Amino acid sequence: MNNKTLVFGASLKPNRYSNYAIQRLVANNFETVAFGLKKGAISGVEVDTELLYYDDIHTVTLYLNPKRQKEFYNYIVSLNPKRVIFNPGTENPELFSILKENNIFFEAACTLVLLSTNQY
Structure with a gap:
């Protein structure tokens, strides 16, 4: 599969959802x-x-709370991903607007659920 994914806000702690998302x-x-x-x-x-600056990022899946996202807006847009997934607790209307202005698809969803239901 060619949907290269950037897990943004990855944690080395095995009990964190970002860690489990990387495993899945x-x-x-x-x-x-x-x-x-x-x-x-x-x-x-x-x-x-x-x-x-990774090449060919298809999806950025966020595991960073909205307050911490602000400093990364330009970086995320510069990657020109096909989509950004806002996992539960990361939803951010300000970033939604920026992505919309840059024609980047986004969704509030759970990466783990998308993977387990073959909707990723």
Whole structure:
């Protein structure tokens, strides 16, 4: 599958949803990259602590609360993803508007549910 996904707000803690999302994306053969506060690896995916300009990002799945997202608006838009998924608790009307202005599809959904129901 070619839907390269950036897990934004990745946590090395195994009980965090972002961590589980990386595990499920890898298990479902999605090319996965991750950005988080602490460097490490989850299911073979290195968590980057610097903002890298990845090529061909299809989906950005957010695991960062709205207050923390603001400093990353330009970065997310610059990746020109096909979609941004706002996982529960990350919904952000201000970023919704910015994405809409830049013709980037977004949805408030749960990556884990989308994967488990084959809707990803």
